[in-house]
Amino acid sequence: MAIDHQMVVIQIQVGKNFIDDVLIDGGSRVNIITKNLRVQLGLPKFNPTPYNLRIVDQTITKTLSFIRDLKIFVQGIPYTITFIVINSSVLDYSYSMC
Numbered sequence: 001m002a003i004d005h006q007m008v009v010i011q012i013q014v015g016k017n018f019i020d021d022v023l024i025d026g027g028s029r030v031n032i033i034t035k036n037l038r039v040q041l042g043l044p045k046f047n048p049t050p051y052n053l054r055i056v057d058q059t060i061t062k063t064l065s066f067i068r069d070l071k072i073f074v075q076g077i078p079y080t081i082t083f084i085v086i087n088s089s090v091l092d093y094s095y096s097m098c
Contacts, residue, residue, distance in 0.1 A: 013073040017041050031081050034088035035064055043067055061086055
């Protein structure tokens with residue numbers, strides 16, 4: 001019997017921006033955002049991070065920076081999240097982050 005794995009997605013608010021279809025991944029250890037999306041949302045640029053990150057396809061990439069204590073809203077409820085910023089060129093574009 002095949003198991004139907006459905007992804008759970010939500011809408012979040014970052015500042016004045018609303019982002020639809022954000023994947024809920026309770027198994028992740030870090031929250032990632034691409035550099036392009038960081039720029040598009042007008043989020044600040046921070047100093048580089050000295051970390052490597054193993055992404056979904058098991059490749060290892062150097063992180064660009066991190067955003068600490070970013071307030072997001074999920075259905076009007078505020079959450080404080082830390083994001084690691086990566087270069088979007090390391091992602092397989094069949095894997096959507098938002």
